[in-house]
Amino acid sequence: xxxxxxxxxxxxxxxxxxxxxxxxxxxxxxxxxxxxxxxxxxxxxxxxxxxxxxxxxxxxxxxxxxxxxxxxxxxxxxxxxxxxxxxxxxxxxxxxxxxxxxxxxxxxxxxxxxxxxxxxxxxxxxxxxxxxxxxxxxxxxxxxxxxxxxxxxxxxxxxxxxxxxxxxxxxxxxxxxxxxxxxxxxxxxxxxxxxxxxxxxxxxxxxxxxxxxxxxxxxxxxxxxxxxxxxxxxxxxxxxxxxxxxxxxxxxxxxxxxxxxxxxxxxxxxxxxxxxxxxxxxxxxxxxxxxxxxxxxxxxxxxxxxxxxxxxxxxxxxxxxxxxxxxxxxxxxxxxxxxxxxxxxxxxxxxxxxxxxxxxxxxxxxxxxxxxxxxxxxxxxxxxxxxxxxxxxxxxxxxxxxxxxxxxxxxxxxxxxxxxxxxxxxxxxxxxxxxxxxxxxxxxxxxxxxxxxxxxxxxxxxxxxxxxxxxxxxxxxxxxxxxxxxxxxxxxxxxxxx
Numbered sequence: 001x002x003x004x005x006x007x008x009x010x011x012x013x014x015x016x017x018x019x020x021x022x023x024x025x026x027x028x029x030x031x032x033x034x035x036x037x038x039x040x041x042x043x044x045x046x047x048x049x050x051x052x053x054x055x056x057x058x059x060x061x062x063x064x065x066x067x068x069x070x071x072x073x074x075x076x077x078x079x080x081x082x083x084x085x086x087x088x089x090x091x092x093x094x095x096x097x098x099x100x101x102x103x104x105x106x107x108x109x110x111x112x113x114x115x116x117x118x119x120x121x122x123x124x125x126x127x128x129x130x131x132x133x134x135x136x137x138x139x140x141x142x143x144x145x146x147x148x149x150x151x152x153x154x155x156x157x158x159x160x161x162x163x164x165x166x167x168x169x170x171x172x173x174x175x176x177x178x179x180x181x182x183x184x185x186x187x188x189x190x191x192x193x194x195x196x197x198x199x200x201x202x203x204x205x206x207x208x209x210x211x212x213x214x215x216x217x218x219x220x221x222x223x224x225x226x227x228x229x230x231x232x233x234x235x236x237x238x239x240x241x242x243x244x245x246x247x248x249x250x251x252x253x254x255x256x257x258x259x260x261x262x263x264x265x266x267x268x269x270x271x272x273x274x275x276x277x278x279x280x281x282x283x284x285x286x287x288x289x290x291x292x293x294x295x296x297x298x299x300x301x302x303x304x305x306x307x308x309x310x311x312x313x314x315x316x317x318x319x320x321x322x323x324x325x326x327x328x329x330x331x332x333x334x335x336x337x338x339x340x341x342x343x344x345x346x347x348x349x350x351x352x353x354x355x356x357x358x359x360x361x362x363x364x365x366x367x368x369x370x371x372x373x374x375x376x377x378x379x380x381x382x383x384x385x386x387x388x389x390x391x392x393x394x395x396x397x398x399x400x401x402x403x404x405x406x407x408x409x410x411x412x413x414x415x416x417x418x419x420x421x422x423x424x425x426x427x428x429x430x431x432x433x434x435x436x437x438x439x440x441x442x443x444x445x446x447x448x449x450x451x452x453x454x455x456x457x458x459x460x461x462x463x464x465x466x467x468x469x470x471x472x473x474x475x476x477x478x479x480x481x482x483x484x485x486x487x488x489x490x491x492x493x494x495x496x497x498x
Contacts, residue, residue, distance in 0.1 A: 101129060116425065127337075133280065133319070137316030144273070151251055154251070163193045163243065164193070167240065170259065171205060182216075187216075199223075200238075222443075238293065244290055253274055253430060268413060280314075320449055324443075332439040345423060351419070353378075354393075356380055359439065366403070375406075381409070398474070418430055421455050426450050426455060
């Protein structure tokens with residue numbers, strides 16, 4: 001509180017000194033600026049949840065003229081309930097979810113994954129409304145070729161509808177194959193709906209989008225760049241990757257629509273990633289997630305009247321629970337699920353993720369797990385697609401190493417998978433990174449798989465990947481150059497932006 005008072009006092013003294021030498025229109029501008037800043041301070045004090053975060057924003061607003069206000073407007077505000085439109089959207093979505101749950105024939109599978117995961121299951125159910133279901137067939141798809149072979153096989157078999165939602169949708173060979181397939185399918189009466197993120201797919205040309213529409217596909221961007229909403233929306237991205245085909249098969253995971261998953265790129269080399277093919281009851285839940293996002297981009301409530309896939313036919317016996325979250329959730333379903341998954345580990349927890357920027361709670365959970373004797377290992381990419389990401393990830397290494405967490409840096413290309421596997425019994429595969437952005441600012445979706453066979457495969461794959469990698473050692477790492485430490489400290493400040 002003393003720092004806040006000093007900051008406000010210094011700001012006022014600064015204003016008094018310069019007001020004496022300014023023209024009237026500059027005085028008016030400064031007064032307006034001060035009123036806006038004070039308004040933001042009041043908003044932070046009334047709505048601020050985390051004291052450290054609130055204090056950081058207060059100091060930013062008063063120490064960075066204009067820039068501090070713009071930064072807060074872009075990334076500091078809580079998106080929830082900021083306009084009548086958003087209140088209406090929330091009401092429509094709530095009504096739809098209530099109807100879906102009322103009409104759902106899903107049984108209560110709280111005990112199917114044994115009492116070991118009861119708390120985790122209930123946590124996800126409370127935050128998302130989705131229960132685990134045992135009527136699923138799960139197929140792991142490692143890297144681009146396996147993933148796109150399976151995707152195109154499923155798309156070729158479509159006879160009713162194809163739904164796609166992607167953070168990154170880039171033009172290239174894959175995009176051309178897709179548009180040719182869509183044209184063929186639409187002529188046969190298949191409906192095609194596509195959502196692409198306005199920032200992640202910034203390179204998608206108007207020409208290509210026009211071609212998609214010309215063949216009959218319905219296409220919408222998620223929070224595109226718009227004058228008047230740019231600052232309020234740029235920080236909230238839809239990072240999900242979902243494909244639904246006829247309500248029978250679904251895909252989700254880390255792989256985007258981009259040729260770099262097949263060919264690599266000149267800077268990072270080959271891209272390594274994990275995707276999932278799902279059949280069964282979990283497709284029902286993923287289609288609900290897509291339907292809500294379609295309503296958000298189209299504004300058309302009639303999408304809530306569309307028929308959802310039937311759950312009657314049994315296709316497998318693997319247990320899956322869908323977790324989805326975004327910046328408009330009061331709690332963070334993704335962050336809380338990761339926290340609970342780490343705390344639930346008894347023997348080991350292996351994490352593969354390129355963006356391990358955990359935040360205080362997840363950091364402490366991993367440290368406590370390691371200090372408690374759990375085998376905690378992180379596999380991160382040695383290369384990064386952003387300099388800030390690289391140094392921000394590295395800024396947590398020393399804390400991890402002190403606690404006994406083993407860190408491996410994947411040297412071959414760029415590792416983009418988002419996987420957590422624990423105790424040969426549970427695994428999380430999806431779109432969410434282990435970072436603040438995925439907990440609080442992105443729309444994400446993961447699949448929790450309570451299945452020993454799947455967990456064992458992912459564990460063995462992890463151990464194979466690290467076989468030739470020498471883990472980092474604390475004694476050697478702490479002797480890194482002072483300049484590296486400075487870069488880490490600077491990058492850590494901006495970690496919520498990454």
